[in-house]
Amino acid sequence: MPENIERVRDRITRAAAQCGRSVDSVTLIAVSKSQPATAIAAASRAGVKHFGESYLKEALEKMSAVKERDITWHFIGTLQANKTRAIAENFEWVHSVDRLRIAERLSAQRPYHAPPLNVCVQVNIGGELSKGGAASEDLADLFAGMGKLPRLKLRGLMCLPPEEDEPERQRHWFAQLRERFDELNRDGAGLDTLSMGMSGDFEAAVLEGATMVRVGTAIFGPRTNTMRSA
Numbered sequence: 001m002p003e004n005i006e007r008v009r010d011r012i013t014r015a016a017a018q019c020g021r022s023v024d025s026v027t028l029i030a031v032s033k034s035q036p037a038t039a040i041a042a043a044s045r046a047g048v049k050h051f052g053e054s055y056l057k058e059a060l061e062k063m064s065a066v067k068e069r070d071i072t073w074h075f076i077g078t079l080q081a082n083k084t085r086a087i088a089e090n091f092e093w094v095h096s097v098d099r100l101r102i103a104e105r106l107s108a109q110r111p112y113h114a115p116p117l118n119v120c121v122q123v124n125i126g127g128e129l130s131k132g133g134a135a136s137e138d139l140a141d142l143f144a145g146m147g148k149l150p151r152l153k154l155r156g157l158m159c160l161p162p163e164e165d166e167p168e169r170q171r172h173w174f175a176q177l178r179e180r181f182d183e184l185n186r187d188g189a190g191l192d193t194l195s196m197g198m199s200g201d202f203e204a205a206v207l208e209g210a211t212m213v214r215v216g217t218a219i220f221g222p223r224t225n226t227m228r229s230a
């Protein structure tokens with residue numbers, strides 16, 4: 001697995017160089033959902049600092065099993081109201097906020113001694129019925145509401161675009177998210193994070209400005225799904 005991490009890092013470096021960006025402008029999040037705690041520990045020893053999880057119960061079990069320090073945990077899965085407290089207490093980042101009610105709960109439940117929770121709003125960039133995420137046209141209202149929440153730090157946008165066979169088509173979705181990001185910043189949103197790109201398409205995402213890529217199978221190999229539990 002250290003070789004996989006090396007390979008993914010090389011590909012990020014090359015994509016960044018291709019568009020004149022520094023490799024330091026892209027944070028690699030290793031998506032460890034459905035992978036055992038031993039795999040997280042190994043990736044951590046190989047230098048990975050950020051880990052992404054989608055299923056709360058599984059994530060909490062692994063957090064208590066992994067002894068390596070210096071890990072930043074990102075929640076990237078579907079958010080349900082009854083899970084927000086544990087997420088606000090145990091993660092440093094949440095990428096999948098898509099409605100005000102969930103944002104309000106995360107802010108209210110963030111422990112007062114912890115720094116504000118970093119959040120990205122998930123955008124349903126392809127307008128797909130099967131996927132979560134806020135509609136692109138609702139972002140301004142959502143941001144206005146979220147801006148008042150004291151315990152959240154609004155960092156940026158995240159997307160899970162439709163799967164396309166052609167890399168050029170894939171890139172077009174990332175470009176759309178980046179355009180929304182630029183528009184919001186022109187209106188003073190002050191965002192610094194574009195969370196986009198997975199194993200199959202992270203280079204295209206970097207070319208369109210991704211600052212965080214979420215890579216699972218290219219690092220850990222296929223998921224078995226046996227550990228999956230909400």
Ligand SMILES: *Cc1c(COP(=O)(O)O)cnc(C)c1O
Nearest residue numbers: 031054076198199214215216217
């Ligand atoms: C599973 C998942 C990923 C990683 O997917 P891979 O194709 O394994 O790299 C990234 N982002 C989200 C939101 C995910 O659920």
